[in-house]
Amino acid sequence: MSPELLKKIVQALVFVSDKPLTIEQVKEVTGSEAADIRQCFAELGESYAAAQSGFLLKEIAGGWQFVTDSEMAPYIRTYVQHRDQKKLSGAGLETLSIIAYKQPITRAEIEYIRGVNVDGSMKTLLEKGLVKISGRKEVPGRPLLYSTTKFFLDHFGLAGLRELPKLAEFTENDIELPASLRHSVGELMPGEILPEETLPEGDASTDQTETADETRSA
Secondary structure, eight states, rough: OHHHHHHHHHHHHHHHHOOOOOOHHHHHHHHHHHHHHHHHHHHHHHHHHTTSSSSSEEEEEEEEEEEEOOOHHHHHHHHHHHHHOOOHHHHHHHHHHHHHHHEEEEHHHHHHHHHHHHHHHHHHHHHHOOOOEEOSSTTTTTTTTEEEEEHHHTTTSSSSSSGOOOSSSSSSSGOOOOOOHHHHTTTTOOTTOOOGGGOOOOOOOOOOOOOOHHHHHH
């Protein structure tokens, strides 16, 4: 493999890696010698530094990673502050409300209640720190569960979830999932029994979820 091709591969791998990229990881992908990879990293690091670009290639925690130039810190800080101050859209507020009243809740359950894809809203809420991943639901596929954060309480001036305002226009039953969908994600309300042909062998009923009232009173 030519040095030029190795440099392209290394840059691409560093770009897509969410952690510092190690020499061993590059070796597994390219089959190149460790010495050649080490030299490649060093040359790329020097090249980015000489180019005086807004980001650099640095050796961090046993690997290599792209980092921003320290001189860019004031501008990055301003950008992040402005981004975080943007108001939530109507879709974002609807999604946040569902999570607040039904937490912990999966993305599929949120999308069922809203009737639309919530990828964009969830990304924004996670970035703003209003929502967090709180675990996994113990059902096939183990989907992620989402809940509100302490920052959510601080932001809306709440001492706890029990201070959430009562739903004025809708009752909590209006946002309950149908039994068929709750069963598909392992969630049945107390006392509910599915039709016999859809019930897993040996099961008579399931009680795996808390209602919104129980969540707020926790």
